[in-house]
Amino acid sequence: MKDAPDAAVWPTVDRLCAWLDAAAERPAEQELLLRVLKLSEEVGETAQAVIGASGQNPRKGYSHTWRDVESELCDVVLTAMVALRTLTPDAESVFTEHVRKVARRSLGPAPGTAPRTAPDPGPATAG
Structure with a gap:
């Protein structure tokens, strides 16, 4: 049986952000931009590993x-989480809500919930 996969993820992301913040030498806005740009570097390393x-x-x-590809993909995910946490202190709830939206849009309603119906388009107009 696996441990809960997210048991320590967000606290670790918080600690990583605090560590990066303590070493930061630039204004907060620049640090945010650089952390977002770091994603491009990590995606490039993933592409290099796939090649x-x-x-x-x-x-x-x-x-x-x-296995190198797996590791690089994990770096992409973690880098994105750190960038999101840098952007908002509510990163965990923002991410969780986004996953829910994507799941509803892509997979439909969660099991045990009523399906959504399309909104009534109103009366038909003669054209």
Whole structure:
């Protein structure tokens, strides 16, 4: 049986933000922008790992493993969480609500809830 996956995630994100904030030498707005831009770096590292795991670069061959890709994807997720926490102290609730919205939009209503009906378009007009 697995431990609760999110048991310590957000407290860890809070601690990482505090650690970064303590070392910050720029205005808060710049720190936020740089933390968001850090996502591009992490996504690039993920792409590099995928290319290496699939051997797409003949000069480098198989330079990475799919475990490397997993690790890089985790870095992307964690970097995004840190950026979100830097943007808002309510990052956990913002993220949770966003996941709920995406789930409703993509998967429909949660089990045990009444399905949503389309709004009444009103009377038809002759055209």
